[in-house]
Amino acid sequence: EIVLTQSPATLSLSPGERATLSCRTSQSINRQLAWYQQKPGQAPRLLIYDTSNRATGIPARFSGSGSGTDFTLTISSLEPEDFAVYYCQQRRHWITFGQGTRLEIK
Amino acid sequence: DVQLVESGGDLVQPGRSLRLSCEASGFNFGGHPMHWIRQTPGKGLEWVAGIGGTSVSIGYADSVKGRFTISRDNAKNSLYLQMNSLRTEDTALYYCAKELRNSDSPPDSWGQGTLVTVSS
Numbered sequence: 001e002i003v004l005t006q007s008p009a010t011l012s013l014s015p016g017e018r019a020t021l022s023c024r025t026s027q028s029i030n031r032q033l034a035w036y037q038q039k040p041g042q043a044p045r046l047l048i049y050d051t052s053n054r055a056t057g058i059p060a061r062f063s064g065s066g067s068g069t070d071f072t073l074t075i076s077s078l079e080p081e082d083f084a085v086y087y088c089q090q091r092r093h094w095i096t097f098g099q100g101t102r103l104e105i106k
Numbered sequence: 107d108v109q110l111v112e113s114g115g116d117l118v119q120p121g122r123s124l125r126l127s128c129e130a131s132g133f134n135f136g137g138h139p140m141h142w143i144r145q146t147p148g149k150g151l152e153w154v155a156g157i158g159g160t161s162v163s164i165g166y167a168d169s170v171k172g173r174f175t176i177s178r179d180n181a182k183n184s185l186y187l188q189m190n191s192l193r194t195e196d197t198a199l200y201y202c203a204k205e206l207r208n209s210d211s212p213p214d215s216w217g218q219g220t221l222v223t224v225s226s
Contacts, residue, residue: 001168034212036151043201043216044151055206055214087151091212094165095141095153 002026002090006098012106019075021101023088028068032092035064035073038100039084047086048073078103108132108215110202115220122192126220128185128202133215136180139163139205141213142187144198144222154200155187159208170196192224 003026013019023033031051036044046055048064051071061076075082083105088098114126126142142154155166155176164176175188185202199221203213 032210038151043218046206046212046214049206049212049214089151089212091210094156095143095212097151097153100150 002029002093002096004088004090004096004098006086006088006101008101009099010102010104012104013078014106015078015080017078019073019078019082019103021073021086021088021103023066023071023073023098025069025071025090027092029090029092031067032090033064033066033071034089034091035062036087036089037082037084038087044087075103080105108204110204110215110217112200112202112217112220115200115222117223117225118192119226120192120194120224122224123188123190124192124222126187126189126200126202126222128217130183130185130202130204133204135178135183136160137208139209140178140185141203141205142176142185143201143203143213143216144196145201145219146198152198157185189222192222194224196222197224198222
C-alpha cells in the first residue's frame with residue numbers, strides 16, 4: 001500500500017495570505033497525485049489532478065507541483081471560501097488518501 | 107450533468123450483510139472505472155473498492171478484502187457494493203465516485219453518500 005503523509009495537520013492563515021500544503025508519498029507515483037477540497041456536509045471536490053492540472057472550474061489561485069515523492073498544493077491568495085479540509089490522493093496503485101490538512105482562519 | 111445517487115445504507119447488527127447501490131447518469135457509465143470510498147464521521151477518507159469499466163480490473167482495501175464485493179451493471183448504469191460480515195468499524199458514510207478518465211485517474215464526481223451504521 002502506498003502511504004501518503006500530509007503536513008501540516010492544521011494550517012492557520014488569514015484571507016489574502018498564501019497557503020502551502022504538502023504531501024509525501026511512501027514511493028514514487030509517477031505524478032499520479034490529486035488534491036481535493038472538502039467542506040462540512042459536502043462530498044470532496046477535485047481541485048488538481050496529475051500533480052499540476054486544475055480540474056474544470058477550479059480558480060487559478062489553486063496550483064499543484066511536485067515530483068517523485070514530494071508534492072505541494074499552493075493557494076496563492078486565500079479567499080474566505082477556501083477554508084476547508086484538503087486531501088491528497090494517489091492513483092498509481094488503486095487509491096489511497098492522505099490524512100488531510102485543515103486550513104482554518106487565523 | 108453527472109449524477110451519482112447512492113442508496114441502501116442502514117443500521118445493521120455486526121455480522122450481518124448489506125448491499126449498497128449507486129445509480130449513475132449524465133455520462134458514459136461503461137467507459138469509466140468506479141469506486142466506493144468511505145468516511146467515518148469527523149475522520150478522513152478511505153478507499154474501499156474499485157472496478158474497471160468492463161469489470162476485468164477489481165481491487166479492494168485490505169480492511170474489506172474477503173468481506174466486500176464490488177460489481178457493476180453497465181446496462182443499468184449502476185454500481186453495487188455487497189457488504190458481508192459487517193463490523194462496527196465499517197460504520198461510515200459510503201460514497202460512490204466516478205473516475206475522471208477511462209483508466210488510472212482520480213475520481214472527479216462523487217455522490218452525496220449513504221450512511222452505514224453497524225451496531226448491536
